[in-house]
Amino acid sequence: MTAAIHQTLKQYWGFDAFRPLQEEIIKSILNGNDTLALLPTGGGKSICFQVPALVMDGICIVISPLIALMKDQVENLQRKGIKAVAIISGMSYREIDIALDTCIYGGIKFLYVSPERLGTALFLARLSKMKVSFVAIDEAHCISQWGYDFRPSYLKIAELREYLPKTTFLAVTATATPAVKSDICEKLLFKQPLIFQQSFERKNLAYVVRYEENKHQKMLDVLRKVNGSAIVYVRSRKETQDVAKFLLINKISADFYHAGLTTPVRSTKQDAWIKNKIRVMVATNAFGMGIDKPDVRVVIHLEPPDHLEAYYQEAGRAGRDGKKSYAVLIYCETDKYELKRKLELNLPDVNDIRNSYQALGNYLQLAVGGGLGITYDFDINALCSRYNLQAIKVINSLKFLEKDNYLALSDGVLMPSRIKLIVNHEDLYKFQIANARFDIPIKILLRSYGNLFDSYVVIDERLLAKRSNMPIDQYQLLLKQLEELGIISYLVQSDLPRITFLAPRAEAKSMFINAVYLRDRKELLEEKLEAVIRYASSPDTCRSRMLREYFGETVINECGSCDVCINRRKKEESASHIELRKLIMELARNDQPFLNDVPEKINYRKEELLPIIREMIDDGTLMMNDEKRLMVNGL
Template structure:
């Protein structure tokens, strides 16, 4: 496997793979359908990027998040690796050129949103493309039992017929046993290999703090823990209010949510990553794809709506493997508020039809028209015009997405792009005949490459500065070149965007799956109940609770969470008793290894807290070793 080691070193600068990465890569190279579960920060992208560079052809990467796709494409390009992304909102011509480059060029990665798989242009081109394998990121989205089900993911299995013999690699950070089985079934796995890294984060200290005055408790936590952190809150208004409170208490903090202008989001994110800002108060729009290893704490100001989302968000702390803290603030009022919010998340069928009808009218779409047309959507203006509540509208969109009518992306930044639509000779003649455009065109050509072959992202402010023209005038110049047929200019956008996936339907006759809505509601109620149980837990180790939720067996207490610390206070250590315990353990394990549960059956004279505490001490002092599959051995 020297070749994959060389690829890892050449492009990423690492000497060795993280646990399970090499096993997953070898499985992919052997042509197996592979499911990989690696916790947040576990290095999932390496698992498909390295084998893709080893194999001939293009690796197709399916991802539901445009922002994440764009980040990964830019990251690969910065390493000298050719990658392109196709997602909803791109023009037909952009897609056409990107696919051609995958067929005839040396592109190694084609990132796609799952909605694009059903378009004819993609189907036709994929048949002509040399594909190495297909990577499905955020694979839990394919399961209706997952916490973030995306109906468009169900179309991925259609690639089996389109590209027979091509293997799949499915990746996710969180999945229960039920979800793992569902992923394999929905993707029609054959010769499946499943790799699951333990959900244990040994350096992460979990804690729940019951607090009626959360402001004071948050301040206490931040003042006790040095370093940078994240504070997750429920809504956009709270981000600003809490960040201001921290500022007034002399803590360097800022707020972040998807409704901010792109430039502001980027500026805040960069300041936090570079440690010019200590604390980011944010909604769950923040954190995905951000690689900051030295986050020392993640505080949830309220519970998440599932253990899955809590684990992912909390897992953004301590990626450098140094001690970090995941703290949940909880009070009785949280349960009432979250249960009320959940009721709003499941609209009536009549409301879904009304929102769809209003959307079609808003964009002046005729019934039967609009398939795969994308529109920027001003949510506030839309709601005001039709007297709708934004929360209800956004939740209606989720079920319209499920039934395949539309796709909605909230506030994704797409930079400006241009492409020359004339050839070199025609452009030269145009410059001779139109002297006022000569210098601006030359500066564009000097600033960017491949402008005749594909769409290229540009910075209008930079180009205006180099051309010595004010920004507004420069934009008009680009628009004029577009009108004259010299370039195709696509201005930047960071508005929420709606894409109609089918021709506009008659709202009265459209199919809305009411049974599915009720099923999702029940599923979400169960997930929320588990989250409340975690928050109210007083006996079971936090890490054990989370790991058992994800079906890990034979788990042992972490020894560091708030519950473990409290239990230690109730344990009395007698040196003679502890030494006797150690001697018995050594004798038993010298004959054969055992799980902790099996071993505990031989020590029923010890209370559970005493037994687990003694085992932890023996692991810490090097007498015992606990393997990844939860087997105790003599060290």
């Protein structure tokens, strides 16, 4: 077993050894134990399920809410020659059908699936035919109502136990308080879980809070003192542009990033930063998830986040290479009041939820009683503009509706255009003979891409239009006409978030809204906000200690490198320094000792004491007479 997993690690990832706890977690899975693994950001969580899956027979089902991350991991596995597929929001029924067939008959090792897909009849019917090695649940904290990112669709995961009664489950997350850890094990029906938890301590990462009203100037000071790659986190999209412009004016290479940019633009900016073509990325919290850049030297927050889980993850993107790095929060007193104000404004009430649901149904032109199982592209900005709604309240309202299984909301990710021929070879040939204007474009399509009869294939409309000697808009119209004629299935590119209706559209005015849950959720978020304020405003508690205790660690030592620890040490050193000067002065007055005798007389090592004596001579406090004895100057 040990040799096999080490060989797999070396073959596919090129590593000679596992990181801390990875091997223990992998062996726990191979031994058939339900396992909870808590590894900090950058701790190598994916290795913990990818390595054992390659050693074991069958397919590993990976459940994750992060569509972009799923796509990245599937693409990375495929580049290594490992068969992997993902089933995510935005895929057509036929695409999902084909992908699931491949999982049964095609030798697939990894099936990545978003949690809202688990309860569908199609998925469950195919699941019973799969040979499943084990189930891995990424971002497992999403299953807990005590967590900061509760996703109701995660509660469906335990239902897989009925179909996979003897299958091992692995839950992985980077952040979980004691209550969340307990909740994960309970909700996933772990009977005797093995829990592996790496310390939340990051010894190479110094946590720093700077109290400053002029935040931009303090940010400049930090970036000028700390060389190397950096991330600056801000709250709004507009701020990303403003701060990046400020840095450029001050001769610091920077760019901005937020979720409102198109996927190609985000990819270009991200790639430039990873390759150090730009030094600083100014971003909202949409930036960083899944990015493998180990040499980030400093992460700066210009405003505190809403909870310490987010801060720990975002700050933890610094120093993944193990070298000295800094996490800096620039804080002022008004931040506290702004955080509380935004919490009150952003939390929806019963009327907000009803209004958001009603507006969504109207926006999608969905009749009451319709929509079950259908996924729609969802432009939040267009919806809010049309119905004069506040975007953050709409998002939070939809998350509430997820809890009661009305719908599922997924993050936006680029889904390129795909095509599949839905007629056989003979019928296609007859169609080309009967419809001459489609003949050449179809021939070019067949020459450009293979497997079009078997599965959906990603296409480039611009390339096909050029080869067909047609304008792009005319070519896209031609593809839509082929779809209307029943020749192809054509799925147009989109990078919008998606809404999947898990229940038929209800009458908004008669929906049951759980006001008690809303109250409890508000209290939980207020507690998390208070923890952030304590972290930012405490002048005498080690920052690392506060974070570790928040996540349930019993902490004895302090880090010694945060701003609190450094200030305390400076004070102690300053007090000790003053006391030694006083002692030397006293000896000089009373004994007029020889310079070399002083250390022995006061029980200090010479190398500690001589610099202070020289300092006192240099500043004129002491003088040396002709006999090389110390004297107080002026006596």
